[in-house]
Amino acid sequence: MAKIDFGGVIEDVVTDEEFPLEKARETLANEKVAVLGYGVQGPAQSLNMRDNGINVIVGQRKEEKVYWDKAINDGFKPGETLFPLEEAAEKGTIIQYLISDAGQMVTWPKIKECLKQGDALYFSHGFSIVYKDQTGVIPPDNIDVIMVAPKGSGRTVRSNFLEGSGINSSYAVFQDYTGRAKERTLALGVAIGSGYLFPTTFANEVYSDLVGERGVLMGCLAGVMEAQYHILRTHGHSPSESFNETVEELTQSLIRLVAENGMDWMYANTSTTAQRGALDWRHRFRGAVTPLFDELYNSVVSGEETRIVLEANSAPDYRERLQEELDEIRTSEMWRAGAAVRSLRPERRKMR
């Protein structure tokens, strides 16, 4: 493993020098990988593995035609490489559990019956295992339980692979029955198209993931954007001005520069007026939201967040209620203003 210095803390990272694709192919040569679920991660991981020469079959509920047909369109053949969930699970030696987290809880009693001694049960999220008291997903002792969690959407897992780059993933071993669990994990990580592989635990992966998406990545981002927009509107600024100064400049310019060069560079390359104020207000905002992040972390670790997710996602009218919430955002003045601002992006003018 390579030792990499992350801001003064040395961490292990697996690179393709230690674990090249050829080694992954050798490690998986006698395995049949059954990918259960053909939603978002399922197609990406199974197609990447297939293209990498791994023996892959797909398991998908047949009654839900959309994903079943999608697998057929992608070249999986019913009865040969595409099966109903349980049949695929029985045929595989590595079972990649890539149906939704709520779906894993529902299907577990049947999938558990299909697992054979020495199989590996693979996850892309620590959810089902870490919150086993809520999900009931308690694997038998005579299998490996492993994880590779790509750090991005399944769509990026596939598109980066096709571009020839890859995506970074974290990996963990929860249970090593065969003594080969780590080798299997790293081989699968490479085979699904990971660039670099970072060690983690099931618990750390799910805690950081749940905090991140509720926090800066989405919940916090949406919340602070709304707060700033509304304050600007309250003080008489137009919708377009409020949206431009809150969202558009961020997504079209600043965040891309931060991604490229880091935050200090951003501060150094802005006006001195922006620089002084932003450097000072950074401390105020950090102070204001730290207690909220603390509350969020505790809510994740205590299982309250997953309790809410499992309860909400299992409700029969979940999709309708979700749509109502999304409609409320879409039809709000702020995001309607956003749609108008987006339509006026100069590059769109060139395309007309």
Ligand SMILES: NC(=O)c1ccc[n+]([C@@H]2O[C@H](COP(=O)([O-])OP(=O)(O)OC[C@H]3O[C@@H](n4cnc5c(N)ncnc54)[C@H](OP(=O)(O)O)[C@@H]3O)[C@@H](O)[C@H]2O)c1
């Ligand atoms: N989305 C991502 O980019 C991403 C990123 C990193 C990790 N992950 C993890 O990867 C795993 C898969 O997530 P995903 O987003 O790819 O899946 P998803 O889109 O949430 O789930 C879709 C799949 O789950 C199946 N499914 C849902 N409920 C089911 C049930 N009750 N019985 C049988 N099948 C059911 C669907 O089939 P039907 O058509 O039959 O419902 C479909 O195959 C999760 O553990 C997730 O946390 C996802």
